[in-house]
Amino acid sequence: MTAEMEAAPAPSPAAPPPDARPDARGHARAARRLVQAANGGRLLAIRIIVVLVLLMAAQAYDGSLHALSHWIILALYAGSSVWFALAERGGGRRADAYAWAGTLLNAGLAVYVIVEHLLAGADTAGAADAVSRLPAFLLLLQTALSVRVWHTALYAGIVGTAWGGALAVTHLDRAGMLGPHVDLAEQVPALVTFVAAALVVIDGTARLSRAVAEALRLEHQRTLLARFVPDDVAEDLAREGGLGTVRRRHACLMILDIRSFSRLSAEHAPETMVEALLSFRALAQEAVAAHGGLVDKYVGDAVLAQFVVGLPADQARAALACARMIRVRLGRLNRARNAQGRFPLRVAVALHAGELLVGVFDDGTRAEYTVLGPAMNTLARIESRAKAANLDIAASEDFLRLTGPILPEGITLAPVADGGQPVLFAVGEGRRVPA
Numbered sequence: 001m002t003a004e005m006e007a008a009p010a011p012s013p014a015a016p017p018p019d020a021r022p023d024a025r026g027h028a029r030a031a032r033r034l035v036q037a038a039n040g041g042r043l044l045a046i047r048i049i050v051v052l053v054l055l056m057a058a059q060a061y062d063g064s065l066h067a068l069s070h071w072i073i074l075a076l077y078a079g080s081s082v083w084f085a086l087a088e089r090g091g092g093r094r095a096d097a098y099a100w101a102g103t104l105l106n107a108g109l110a111v112y113v114i115v116e117h118l119l120a121g122a123d124t125a126g127a128a129d130a131v132s133r134l135p136a137f138l139l140l141l142q143t144a145l146s147v148r149v150w151h152t153a154l155y156a157g158i159v160g161t162a163w164g165g166a167l168a169v170t171h172l173d174r175a176g177m178l179g180p181h182v183d184l185a186e187q188v189p190a191l192v193t194f195v196a197a198a199l200v201v202i203d204g205t206a207r208l209s210r211a212v213a214e215a216l217r218l219e220h221q222r223t224l225l226a227r228f229v230p231d232d233v234a235e236d237l238a239r240e241g242g243l244g245t246v247r248r249r250h251a252c253l254m255i256l257d258i259r260s261f262s263r264l265s266a267e268h269a270p271e272t273m274v275e276a277l278l279s280f281r282a283l284a285q286e287a288v289a290a291h292g293g294l295v296d297k298y299v300g301d302a303v304l305a306q307f308v309v310g311l312p313a314d315q316a317r318a319a320l321a322c323a324r325m326i327r328v329r330l331g332r333l334n335r336a337r338n339a340q341g342r343f344p345l346r347v348a349v350a351l352h353a354g355e356l357l358v359g360v361f362d363d364g365t366r367a368e369y370t371v372l373g374p375a376m377n378t379l380a381r382i383e384s385r386a387k388a389a390n391l392d393i394a395a396s397e398d399f400l401r402l403t404g405p406i407l408p409e410g411i412t413l414a415p416v417a418d419g420g421q422p423v424l425f426a427v428g429e430g431r432r433v434p435a
Helices: 002-007 024-060 067-089 095-120 127-144 149-172 184-225 231-240 261-267 270-290 312-339 374-388 397-402
Strands: 246-258 294-299 302-307 347-362 367-372 393-396 411-416 424-429
Touching (some): 024 127, 067 095, 127 149, 127 184, 246 270, 246 312, 270 294, 294 367, 302 312, 347 374, 347 397, 374 393
Antiparallel strands (some): 246 302, 411 424
């Protein structure tokens, strides 16, 4: 059975189709859609607030020549922004174009309000001065909430450039359209504040976009890997690179093999052997899962399990506890089988530890989670020697070194000599097993 285990990997599930593995851009787009869906109400609220700010601005000018323009712009912005928002949410090929148009609309509105205020003449700093700057900051936030970094940068660039240009014209031509009423001591700090806020917002938007995209990537990979391994192992592998990533890591290995299975198969009907084999596999699967391990594969009457989660010492203790549980439960199973007049099952358990290549091996057609490395060959030799020595549980020195100087209560050891081979230990329950 050892040769079969080394040469014939078990059938594995088909690999996910290519479209089930989105690239980084796909995750970024999904991240934007996710955050935009969550922020949809906030984006609408900010648009409403900006409209209210325009109403305040119209009142603040109190009859100036430019007051009417506020009402016109208010109507145009309210209608256009709602239309662009609905068109963008509708999706389709033009959704991105609508998003860019909405960003340009926001930038145009912010520039208009600032420049219009400068043209109107702010003889005294007060409500009108503050109201004229507020849309620039609010629309910066609204654009950032869409989680589009380049849109946010474009908006900030347009507003900052136009605002700075207007102030430069004022400085160079004090008798021009903007006139001497523009107080650069007030406007320049406001512009610097906007630029600083824009840089912070752009950086935050970029970080949020990357974080959400990474979270989606991990969840996507974890979902795919969960088809092969338990959730905790899937999450660990997803963080290391996901499907198709193979890493060197420590693992404790265990082989369970039914003794004399070939002889029993010759003596009993195939249906009887299948029933016995399935009972044994169910017992092994339950015990391995209960101790944080996973069944790598079934090969005939053998079961290969691995423990890869946690520190090496934790892996070894879990594997040894699992082997002991299997022995206890197998005793119960045999008592039940004996009561039914069926033959008992004896299992040889081999334990080993070492560095292996662990991951999902994917050739593009089929994928299989497994382990590879010299430790696998050593485990196979330990299993063969354990069966030859008629041992129920056998472990290598490398494995037992991880369990610590004191074994769990009820465990005793006896070395089994074999020249030139790694030291093999028989693991007994409360008694020494003769070499």
